[in-house]
Amino acid sequence: MNIARLAARSLMSFGFDPRKLAAWRHYPLYRKQRAEWRRQGGKIDRTFRILSDYADSAGSARGHYFHQDLLVARLVHEDAPKRHLDIGSRVDGFVAHLAAFRPVEVVDVRPLPPSPHPNITFLQADLMQPQELGQADSVSCLHAIEHFGLGRYTDPVDVDGHLKGITNLAALVATGGRLYLSVPIGRRDEVQFNAHRVFDPRTIPALECISSVMALERFDYVDDAGMLHTGALPGDVAGSFDYGCGIYTFRKRRR
Numbered sequence: 607m608n609i610a611r612l613a614a615r616s617l618m619s620f621g622f623d624p625r626k627l628a629a630w631r632h633y634p635l636y637r638k639q640r641a642e643w644r645r646q647g648g649k650i651d652r653t654f655r656i657l658s659d660y661a662d663s664a665g666s667a668r669g670h671y672f673h674q675d676l677l678v679a680r681l682v683h684e685d686a687p688k689r690h691l692d693i694g695s696r697v698d699g700f701v702a703h704l705a706a707f708r709p710v711e712v713v714d715v716r717p718l719p720p721s722p723h724p725n726i727t728f729l730q731a732d733l734m735q736p737q738e739l740g741q742a743d744s745v746s747c748l749h750a751i752e753h754f755g756l757g758r759y760t761d762p763v764d765v766d767g768h769l770k771g772i773t774n775l776a777a778l779v780a781t782g783g784r785l786y787l788s789v790p791i792g793r794r795d796e797v798q799f800n801a802h803r804v805f806d807p808r809t810i811p812a813l814e815c816i817s818s819v820m821a822l823e824r825f826d827y828v829d830d831a832g833m834l835h836t837g838a839l840p841g842d843v844a845g846s847f848d849y850g851c852g853i854y855t856f857r858k859r860r861r
Contacts, residue, residue, distance in 0.1 A: 694750030
């Protein structure tokens with residue numbers, strides 16, 4: 607990670623966003639536009655100054671969440687499982703994508719306000735502990751397991767939280783079913799307290815709690831530039847980037 611990005615992240619951790627300061631370079635344009643509005647006789651009832659949008663594009667079609675949410679939602683759609691169970695993924699992203707076309711059961715350690723959308727059902731539970739949820743032929747946990755046990759989301763501090771979580775995830779998958787799991791990947795295994803863990807791309811498939819019951823069916827990843835690459839091998843991309851996203855699709859083996 608370069609020094610500028612590290613400095614920006616440090617400032618943001620204290621509630622200061624350097625991007626808002628940079629947006630002030632657009633203030634002269636704002637003043638010019640406001641003057642033109644008034645020249646045309648326009649009324650201003652209240653000043654609500656937005657400077658950051660001048661440099662924005664139409665939207666963002668890159669990054670971890672954009673790619674993983676769309677990719678895994680498509681994979682679930684193509685697989686058409688009888689039951690899909692999600693653990694801790696982003697509700698206003700991946701879960702919303704799924705709920706547009708199918709029921710999804712959501713489990714999270716944090717509470718979720720009641721939803722008017724009938725395709726979303728919710729249970730508050732800590733997946734570092736075994737849960738009696740029954741088995742599903744499709745289970746997902748996207749960009750969540752790296753937080754287990756760090757306390758950031760009110761969960762208990764547990765250095766083995768991710769291992770306990772993955773063990774319990776695997777137990778929820780029915781034989782022959784799929785587990786969709788994504789985590790931050792980088793040059794080595796790291797704990798960046800209290801934000802998240804980062805994993806060498808080869809680490810997750812090699813964990814005993816995965817390798818003893820699951821077979822890696824496909825591996826996709828998002829690189830440092832936020833671009834998606836499909837159909838890769840974890841070993842081929844090891845050491846290639848600082849903070850990417852590994853998207854693993856596992857199939858539970860028949861004993």
